[in-house]
Amino acid sequence: MKYINRLLALLVAAVFILSLFSGFASAQAPEEQYKLHKENYEHTKKRFEEAKGLFEKARERLGNTNDIRSKEELKNRTRDYLLRAIDQTLSHLEILKDRVELRENKDIIKFDASGTIEAQISQLEGMKVKVEQAETTQDFRAIYTELKGMWVNIRLETRYYIGIVLNYRINNFLEKVDNVSIKMDEAITKLYSKGIDTTELKKEADKFDSIVADARVNQQKTDDIFEEHNGFSPDGKVTDASAAREFLRKGDELERGTVKQIKEAAKQLKDFVREFRKLARGKVTLDGGSTGTLSGN
Numbered sequence: 001m002k003y004i005n006r007l008l009a010l011l012v013a014a015v016f017i018l019s020l021f022s023g024f025a026s027a028q029a030p031e032e033q034y035k036l037h038k039e040n041y042e043h044t045k046k047r048f049e050e051a052k053g054l055f056e057k058a059r060e061r062l063g064n065t066n067d068i069r070s071k072e073e074l075k076n077r078t079r080d081y082l083l084r085a086i087d088q089t090l091s092h093l094e095i096l097k098d099r100v101e102l103r104e105n106k107d108i109i110k111f112d113a114s115g116t117i118e119a120q121i122s123q124l125e126g127m128k129v130k131v132e133q134a135e136t137t138q139d140f141r142a143i144y145t146e147l148k149g150m151w152v153n154i155r156l157e158t159r160y161y162i163g164i165v166l167n168y169r170i171n172n173f174l175e176k177v178d179n180v181s182i183k184m185d186e187a188i189t190k191l192y193s194k195g196i197d198t199t200e201l202k203k204e205a206d207k208f209d210s211i212v213a214d215a216r217v218n219q220q221k222t223d224d225i226f227e228e229h230n231g232f233s234p235d236g237k238v239t240d241a242s243a244a245r246e247f248l249r250k251g252d253e254l255e256r257g258t259v260k261q262i263k264e265a266a267k268q269l270k271d272f273v274r275e276f277r278k279l280a281r282g283k284v285t286l287d288g289g290s291t292g293t294l295s296g297n
Contacts, residue, residue: 034098041091048084055081078140082131082147086124089151093117093124096158108168111235113161120154153238159248160232166255167226170219173262177212180269184208187276196279204272211268215261222254 058077062070099105100113127143134140184205192198231244238244 034095037091037094037098041095044084044088044091048088051081051084079131079134082140082143083128085147086128086131089154090121090124093121093154096161100161105165108165109161109236113236116157116236120150123150152241156238156241156244156248157236159252160236160244163248163251163255164226167222170255170258171223174216174219181209184272191279198279201272201275201279204268204275208265208268208272211261211265215258215265218254218258218261222251222258225250
């Protein structure tokens, strides 16, 4: 009796862990600094959208004029637009820095991601000085081109860092799934030893093992492409934006597929526990012809 109850508790706990897995990337408890940076990001995003709208209206209205006042207005709108774009990029980097420096992530990313982010922040601060000093259309265009190229790399590197963390955790999780399979086998064996028909329970367990096996195959493909990390240098910097984009597209697709399979495994495990409860609570014929009730509570 006690064994059945303990086994059921372990299986229910496994269901709970599996059901939480798919949300782990966003479930990292943010610290106060992270919350402040997130609020700042939303603030800078709003200001950027406002500045962008004013800039586009001014460019449409004043782009072809030779009036000095109009040119000055357009220049000011351009300056504000670029400054707000830089501010939003900075706030994005602050959030990313918080994420890579989380205690649980520090040992996962093997290169100095924080150092790269700090260098990018410094570069952006220098770019703000350039914007303040810019006077000509050529000045602003050069800054815009530099900022656009930098933003492309930042976005790709952000996805790379997050992909590394996600991939590590998927692997770590799959290593622990074997324990769940062992507990399922123990549950089947225990009920079978009591004379209970476990045919359906075995089917549920086989389905679970099949889903997990597929997830492992998919995850091995992900590991392979992360070993190659096309488009990125060993220190996590973009070396070829096109190759990096394709690598991340494949990686994202594979990781999403594996997480989906793990969610399916969670659902399947719930079905197994439901069937286990039904069998464990019913009347069973024990050796010697006597009857008893196995409680699943």
